Amino acid sequence: MVDFQQGFIKLSPIPPQQVMSLVGPMLVADEQIIAAFKSIRDSVVFTNKRILAINVQGITGKKIDYTSLPYSKVQAFSIETAGVLDRDCELELYYSAVGKVKFEIRGSFDIVGFNRILSQYVL
Structure with missing residues (x-):
């Protein structure tokens, strides 16, 4: 499982089609990708039902860890907008079993x- 305490390092938005080959076979009926992000090797996919964290492991990258975080288990969440000097925005979700x-x-x-869209699934 991904160590979520460290957080994902600087995710960049990507078109959902770029991760469809990785997560497409895992999606359940009526599940749709609403946003996708990528770091150097790892990815995060937000669907209308859950968050999929994709952690590429090893030198070759053939070993991949998929962590599924259902919205139904989110107890609280917060966003932080980008500022003048800090140009990154942040999203924090709190799960009872995993933590922040x-x-x-x-x-x-x-x-x-994005917070408005996420609220539809969490609240």
Whole structure:
């Protein structure tokens, strides 16, 4: 499982099609990707039902850990918008079994609009 206490390092938004080959076979009926992000090797996919954290392991990258975090288990969440000097926005979700799950998103990403979408699934 991914060590969520460290947080994902600087995720960048990517088109959902880029991760479809990795997560497509795992999606259940009526599950759709709403956003996808990538770091150097790892990815995070937000669907309408859960968050999938994809952790590429090893030198060759053939070993991959998939961690599924259902929205139904989120107890609280927060967002932090980008500032003048700190250009990254942040999303933190709190799970009873896992603790805090933190995502740092670089670039111009509409975290407030994304918060509204996420609220539909968490609340």
